[in-house]
Amino acid sequence: MKFSYVNPTVIHFGQGQIVQITNSIPKDSKVLVIYGGGSIKKNGVYDQVTAALGDHEWLEFSGVEANPTKETLDKAIDIVKAENVTYLLAVGGGSVIDGTKYVAAASLHDGDSWDLITGVYKPETAIPLGVVLTLPATGSESNMGAVVTKKATQEKLGFLSPTVRPAFAVLDPDAMKTLPERQLINGLVDAWVHVCEQYITSPTGHMVQEGYAEVLLRNLIVLGDSFEQRDDAWRANLMWTANQALNGLIGTGMPQDWATHMIGHQLTALWHVDHARSLAIVQPSLLRSQMEFKQGKIEQMGRNVFGLSSSDDLAERTINAIEAFYAKLKVDTRLSEVEGDKSEAVEAVIKKLEDNGYLKLGENQAITIDVSRQILENAL
Template sequence: MQFSYANPTVIHFGKGQIQQIANSIPTDAKVLVIYGGGSIKSNGVYDQVVSALANHQWQEFSGVEPNPTKETLDGAIDIVKRDGIGFILAVGGGSVIDGSKFVAAAALHKGDSWDIMSGKYRIQDAVPLGAILTLPATGSESNMGGVITKKATHEKLAFMAPACYPKFAVLDPEAMKTLPERQLVNGLVDAWVHVCEQYITLPTGSMVHDGYAEVLLRNLLKLGADFGNQDDAWRENLMWTANQALNGLIGTGMPQDWATHMIGHELTALWNVDHARSLAIVQPSLLRNQIESKRGKLEQMGHNVFGLEAGADLAERTIDAIDNFYASFALDTQLSEVPGDKTDAIESVVKKLINNGYTALGENQAITPDVSRAILERAL
């Protein structure tokens, strides 16, 4: 193991913690509050934000989509530049927070905002931002990454920069009480695959990384089994588990995969498939395709997470258990947006992967376009 690790985001966790933003944002900074479709106005979060910002000069920008687009976010970027915004407050789930990071970085760039995603502009600094999490899933509230879609070209790409770490994040599980079941399922599945991308790779012998990843996976299994009995403890544990799944800790210094995400992003970009469901479509097929290189970790997962008995087919049974986990939520794990023969759909995804440079995916860089095609043929 060899790594350097730091996470600068201050976490305020628990009921009533939204009030902490009053002291976390400089009072002399103009604030832009960014949120999504307006659900924060029906669950009490918006009113708490208004109260906490009573001594601040602020304005708002709404309408950030579940898969945030450059086209929408450019409007917020214009406001930041025009009005001299000195602090951004993202209020929502991972999409709103991802989008706010994009705004924070692009507002300091004189060129087109998509230059961040294409690599033409390297993020060195960003407008300071904080986050109030309302949907646990992505861990974006305390990591340095984001994923943005360009609607005009059906591209969905990721960016990462240390300057995009939120200064603070408020995690109040009370905000989850009014979430639709579909969003909660998506959040749980998203967190599950985040852990898997950092865990189901190569045996490393790292007791801390593997052990912590296995704890998080067992948490999510338990929360999934108890999905119909949500109480305060259930919400607290999901929110904290999803945060820990992608705050950088369990992947630091470890081999990581992320092929499921890269392929899944194309399903979302082309057909607007829910992000979490795109992962559930791709992952089992990818694991079966790559089973020999991943056999050691799959066997470890089968034993330590699912409690399966040893045997020559333990890796295969572990993938079946993952399938059953998704089935327990009645997830549609086929690409139903494309009826009938999916040959053209598969070729569209492979073409997008090639255009985006995703020609050697996975921890072994063994997932070529032809392998991606085989994975999709099996998945769809």
């Protein structure tokens, strides 16, 4: 176990913390507030943000989609360049935050913004950004990753850069009160798979990372079980658990998978399947296909997360328990959202994987194109 770890994002957690924006952004900044479809104007978040920016010069950009597109974000980049914006404030969930990270980095590039995704442009700096989180799910509020969709080519791809890690993030659970149930469920599932991608690999003996991952998974089970009794504590615990699931800590020094995400992203890009639900479709089939490598960790998860007793079929019972977790939340684990010939859907996803160079996925690079095809066929 050898690693270097730092997470410099300042977290302002709790009710009423949006006021922290006032002193978190330098007063001489020109701020662009970026948000989505306008729900923040209905739940009071927008009013709190504008009040906190009372001493700042600021303008706004709205309309960032649930899966942010290059085409929309390029419009924000044009504003940043034309108005000499010096600070960005993302107000929303993971999609708004990811999109803002893209704007932060690409705005300092003279070429095509997609160069950031292809690696043609490697940012050495970015416009600083802060976050007001309204939907807990991705952990994007305090990590250095982002995923963006290119609508023209139906590609959903990501990038990592320490230059776009937010300087601060406000996590006020009250911002969740008006969220639809579907979005809350998606947040639960997304956080769950984030932990799994860093945990279900092979036993490492890293007691802190593995033990903490198991705590987070147990948290999410409890939150799922008590979904109908949501209160202030429930919202606060989901918001903090989702943050800890992907702030970099539990993956530090650990083997990581992420194949479920790479395959699931294609379902979202092609058919607009909710991101979290695309993960639930892929994950159980993927785990069964990789039993040769993952059995020990799956069994550990069965014992330490689900409280299952040891047996010859413990790994399969654990995967069944994962599927039951999704079922309780009414999240499908089959490719039901794609209409028409499912075999054609499989081949469409495979072509996208090939086009993007995802020829070998997973912590062991054992998920070849043929294995990806089998995973998808088994998820039908």
